[in-house]
Amino acid sequence: MRRANRQALLRLALRGAAFTAADAMAATGLTRATVLGVCAELVSAGWLEQVDGAPAGGSAQRGRPARRYALRSAAAVLAGVDAGEHTLTARVADLCGRTLATVHHPIDQAEPDPSADRTAMVTALIDRVLARAGVPGTPRVLTVVGVPAPVDQHGRSPHDDDFWQRMNPGFVDALGTVPQDGNPGAGPGSPTQRAAAGGAVLVENDANLAAIAEHAGGIGSHVATLLMGERFGAGLIVDGRLLRGASGGAGEMRFLDVALDDERGADGVAALARRWSLEALAGDGALDDGAGVAARSELARISAERITAVDVFAAADRGDELARAVMERIGDRLARIAVILASLLGVETVVVAGAIADAVEPVLERARTRIPALTGPPHPRLVASMHGSEVVVRGAIELALARLREDPLEYLDQG
Incomplete structure (x- = not known):
């Protein structure tokens, strides 16, 4: 019983707001004597502290103010x-x-x-x-x-x-x-x-x-968060709960090798931008129309080992034909991935997260235009994470x- 009482009051304190004995009684159902006794124990243990001052927004009180307690957050x-x-x-x-x-x-x-x-x-x-x-x-x-x-x-x-x-x-x-x-x-x-x-x-x-970071920010209860770097990884929140699967394997994207008929289907935006840009610069594919698209690209002036997705998206924004073709190709792939996740799991929102999130909006714009051609409504919403590299x-x-x-x-x- 003592443990349960301590647990109840610590849970209340961890909500962050200071509370009185009356507040604690209303929240936990404990008696006043029990609340005061357990609070004294928790103050002695160093987890709670008594605080001064009236509650924020409260009215003036007559007589001796009630003791107020708060979590000792430090x-x-x-x-x-x-x-x-x-x-x-x-x-x-x-x-x-x-x-x-x-x-x-x-x-x-x-x-x-x-x-x-x-x-x-x-x-x-x-x-x-x-x-x-x-x-x-x-x-x-x-x-x-x-x-x-x-x-x-x-x-x-x-x-x-x-x-x-x-x-x-x-x-x-x-x-x-x-x-x-x-x-x-x-x-x-x-x-x-x-x-x-x-x-x-x-x-x-x-x-x-x-x-978990996106869900805590209120993004919704049916969300796929794509963490994009060298590889795609997905964190899946369905019905407000994180999906884990056997051995924590839910969200592993290796199925994309089969679904996209590409042995490197789970490559992330960073890897795709680099790989497809280098292929296009080398004339591998149908991009070069004989008018020197590769030669004109500003990406040709960047050493192969230094090309990044940020370089590609910035060049595309400045009208570089080769970079724009690569960016659109990545957007097309993202659209397919979003449709697969929405159809399979019923997610309403797909969040693109990671360090690339700050630069990925042009890719999202392309993917949004492609989704209606791939599936009927309701269409998943595509957004970039606001948390950048610290998500x-x-x-x-x-x-x-x-x-x-x-x-x-x-x-x-x-x-």
Whole structure:
């Protein structure tokens, strides 16, 4: 009973607003004596604090004001990590989700195996972001790590793909406690012991975290979030719930190899823009009409290894024929992918997320014009994410907050 009472009041406090005993009684059904007793315990434990002042917008009160309590949001921190293939990003937030610091770390691709020491790099980056936030000694109660690989309920990726294993080299074991009984983050030891050791750790697919970030922003309850870079990955929210599938495989886009009759069908926008631009510049295909389209293209003045999707879209906007043809081809492919997802899963919105989101609007415009020719209404809505390159780390913090609010005693209980 004592645990249930503490859980109820911590859930109330994690909503973020200060509350009185009367507020807590109305929200939880507990008696006044119980509320005051448990609040005193939580103040002593360091998770709540008494605050002064009348509630915002409240009217003046006569007599002695009621004691008001609030979450002590600085008592512990949450960490989110985007462990991408080429860049690592770490963020630390307080218990209300307010960002305290964010740090980026590009991975040196010149190294013989840049993924060999990913665990050490992520650990060092977490230490850096904690130091930048000025909270290196504050308990880190929960860390969420996003990886470009499917992840099962235990935070581990399938062993049948070397790339997946390189991207997720056992983060859940190396960074925190080993999950047990199918409950990620529920490892041995008390919550206090886990916090001292770096807290609980959840490992999740990066596209799923992008979908969580979009859903938290109110995008809707039937959404596919396409995380686009070198590869397509999808985070799927249907009926307001994240779809995971066996071994976390929902949203893996390798089916596109078959659906699009292309052995590299799951290539992302970055890879497609580079590959198709180089093919066109080399005269591979029907683009060059004999009038020197490739020779006239400004992309011809960029070295092959440096061409990016941003270059292609910018050139297309300036009227470059070759770049525009590549951009339209990418838009046509995106339209087909959106129609497949809408038809199969009933999603209403397809969000294009990732670093490319800031430059992808011309592709979306092309895809929107193509969708009516591919399927009848209702047509899926295509939008670019507003979160840019930080969508995954934002989703990591959102997932950490959701888990904390769902079961605060798993992470905050002091015995």
